[in-house]
Amino acid sequence: MTPEEIEKRLAFARAVAEDAGKIALRYFRQPLEVENKLEGEQFDPVTRADREVEAEIRQKLGEAYPDDSIIGEEAGTSEGSSDIAWIIDPIDGTRAFISGVPAWGTLLGLMESDNCVGGLMHQPYIGETFVGGPSGAFLYRQGQQTALRSRQGATLGDAILYCTHPNHFESEADLAGFQRVAEASRLYRFGGDCYSYCLLAQGQIDLVIEGGLQPYDIIPLIPLIEAAGGVVTDRDGRPATKGGLIVAAANARLHAEALALLNG
Numbered sequence: 001m002t003p004e005e006i007e008k009r010l011a012f013a014r015a016v017a018e019d020a021g022k023i024a025l026r027y028f029r030q031p032l033e034v035e036n037k038l039e040g041e042q043f044d045p046v047t048r049a050d051r052e053v054e055a056e057i058r059q060k061l062g063e064a065y066p067d068d069s070i071i072g073e074e075a076g077t078s079e080g081s082s083d084i085a086w087i088i089d090p091i092d093g094t095r096a097f098i099s100g101v102p103a104w105g106t107l108l109g110l111m112e113s114d115n116c117v118g119g120l121m122h123q124p125y126i127g128e129t130f131v132g133g134p135s136g137a138f139l140y141r142q143g144q145q146t147a148l149r150s151r152q153g154a155t156l157g158d159a160i161l162y163c164t165h166p167n168h169f170e171s172e173a174d175l176a177g178f179q180r181v182a183e184a185s186r187l188y189r190f191g192g193d194c195y196s197y198c199l200l201a202q203g204q205i206d207l208v209i210e211g212g213l214q215p216y217d218i219i220p221l222i223p224l225i226e227a228a229g230g231v232v233t234d235r236d237g238r239p240a241t242k243g244g245l246i247v248a249a250a251n252a253r254l255h256a257e258a259l260a261l262l263n264g
Contacts (some may be wrong), residue, residue: 001112003134003213009110010118010133012064012111017106019128020056021124024049025200028125029100043073045094050074053106054091060087073216085111089216091165092121093193102126109220116241119220121194130198132224137201148201150230150250156257157183161188161204162196169211171259174235175246178209184261197221197248201228206250207212207258213243221248231255235262 001009027049037044054074061070062078068070069080072088086108091103102125110118118133130148131138137148161182169175182188185207192199192208194217199205201224217241218232225232225248232240232248237259242248247262249255 001117003029003217004181006041006110006117006134009065010120010131013061013108013118014122014129014131016057016060017108017122018122018129019060020053020090020106022145023052023056024097024232025104025124028097028102032098034098045098046074047091047094047098049097050091050094054088055089057088057106057108071216073214083113087111087119087216087219089194089220092217093195096191096193101191103191103193105194105198107194107220109214109216111219111224114241116219116222119223121198121221121224123195128198130201130224132201132221132227134227137224137228139198139202140262146227148224150201150225150228151203151206152251154206154209154250154254156184156254156261157186159185159254160204161185161190161207161209162192162199162205163190163209164193164196167243168213174211177235177264178211180261180264181207181209181258183211184257186248194221195233197225197232200230200250201225201246203228203250208248209246209258209262211245213246215241215243218246233259235259 067082069085089107097104104124105121120131235245
């Protein structure tokens with residue numbers, strides 16, 4: 001795809017995500033039945049809002065781009081005939097959603113072959129949409145478009161670090177690595193889900209380190225972070241598209257500092 005074709009798809013995706021946000025708002029901060037997708041003591045919640053938002057997005061994308069694949073958290077993969085795929089996380093941060101905390105968002109990513117070429121996060125309660133693509137990273141709010149830039153001069157000693165929850169790290173070694181980075185940063189906070197990555201692109205925070213991410217949790221956010229001047233990889237410095245333990249940083253120097261401490 002040309003940059004112009006990507007931007008055209010992103011504009012359509014933004015409209016689709018913002019329309020679907022109205023569905024999510026019907027359930028937000030309302031009595032809501034919550035199901036657990038896992039057995040035993042583990043908890044991976046899903047709600048009607050997750051399923052209805054994804055169904056709405058899948059339908060509109062399928063009608064507009066019938067040759068594209070669609071990969072969603074709730075309904076799986078619909079194979080297309082092209083090398084283009086849409087990645088959907090209808091409500092990233094379902095735990096925040098059912099808690100009434102507006103840190104959740106709808107994620108929609110665009111891939112061509114193995115490359116993340118565009119992505120967005122829409123938060124309907126706050127009324128914000130963050131978009132990253134060939135023309136840059138932007139925040140759309142109250143009819144205004146604002147260009148985004150991560151903090152290019154940030155170093156670890158003055159960095160603000162976010163992590164959704166330490167329990168998401170898959171081993172004690174990973175948690176210990178995170179603690180080393182946290183103790184070297186200026187301050188660290190928990191919570192945020194997908195909204196943390198948007199704050200990084202906006203220059204409000206400088207680092208996000210999280211464990212146990214699925215591809216759909218991070219793929220739509222990669223173009224936003226990179227278009228804003230940031231760096232996002234797995235713990236080994238490889239592309240973040242497969243999920244796992246992810247390090248997102250405001251600039252390359254900070255990213256290298258964080259990886260070095262994380263890996264001991």
